[in-house]
Amino acid sequence: MTSSVRRSGTKGVARADREQQILEVAGRVFGERGFAATSVADIAAAAGISKPLIYNYFGSKEGLFERCLREASSLLIGEIERSAALGAVGLARALATLDGVFRVLDDRTWPWRVANDPTAPVADAPGELMGAYRRRLEELAREGVGELLALSGADDALDLDAMTAVWSTVFGSLVTWWCDHPGMAPEEMSARCERLFGAVFGVSPDTDRTVPSG
Amino acid sequence: MTSSVRRSGTKGVARADREQQILEVAGRVFGERGFAATSVADIAAAAGISKPLIYNYFGSKEGLFERCLREASSLLIGEIERSAALGAVGLARALATLDGVFRVLDDRTWPWRVANDPTAPVADAPGELMGAYRRRLEELAREGVGELLALSGADDALDLDAMTAVWSTVFGSLVTWWCDHPGMAPEEMSARCERLFGAVFGVSPDTDRTVPSG
DNA sequence: TCGTAGTAACTTACCCGAGAGTCATATCGA
């Protein structure tokens, strides 16, 4: 007579499957509480497995986080570069980028939260990855912002720098606001962004007024 | 013959003075590394005293942080309300508010960093304080944003909500960017903000175009 | 001008719990 509760031993889950399952759960938990505030035991419990299994698969808490971060950043950067490659310019490009991000995060927002986790470790692999992710996004943002500033005749390097920082956080705050309102469809949020940009710039989005993306 | 290194016992510093000194040092360290990443021992070392003295004065790590946060939020909210009371409207009010914050933080930016520390505890007194600070700022921001949206005929409650979030982060990112560029004079940064707003809105600041503050 | 007692300021050396990480062992499918 075997107990209904299996106490140890294989559960017949293949290594690759288990790995994916852990990554998905870990991403969700890291996304909710942040790296610093979640323990490996939390993740193990959420995944219905034991702590050593995680160490067996990922080596360390940082290693696990790094994998989540890698998935998150490649998902986001991939989407944003795809939107950029669409060829839209200015305001339209900004809206297309936002729309792409909303769609790719629909019903699975943890990649955004993980990629923007303020409690992520600064050193080692996660820190490098985070830095690379930020630099790439900033690069893309800088393009669009540069066009906008050039139009106004402003060519100060620090102005461009500051404006890029501002645009990045605008983009980020729209996505974060949407993440905090679960159940709102991507199209609905995209429409909202269009309205808001229209209200600020006083133009309709098909105008080729230059506005940053990314 | 007394040793040149005093090992324990009073150093002749009055309680009130010591308290102020610890608060200033703690604010700086909390501001640099964030609440979660700084230990009480770090602060003690930076202040040149021992850990128990901090507990004697402030009861707990959270208690110490709460005092720093209290000072920071009252400084910032005080300044922002003062700017609001100046009576400027729209873009001019936004610029006046930014200018006030730059001036009050000049050469002492930790209050901003502490008040915006993403690793601050969410529960208990610090959490309450942080929440109150955020709500107050949001209230002020909502005023100006509401005017702007009303102009465009947009009256959706969630639009207002999202736009308020965006404006708050724009404000925040300008201040944070400035904090990350030490040595830049408040007037210089204010001028920069004016240029940037001009580039975005395509208007000069004395236009009474409605734009949020706070 | 000296003890000397009282008190406020301060430190050393410790406790203790949380959480990262490890080891020996158990179970199962082929």
Add this chain to the structure above:
DNA sequence: TCGATATGACTCTCGGGTAAGTTACTACGA
């Protein structure tokens, strides 16, 4: 029966918090 999958029960370090003792300033009586 062998190797892959899995776990219970540990160790160890870090950091918040404390108990108990040390030093110096002050007041005051002789």
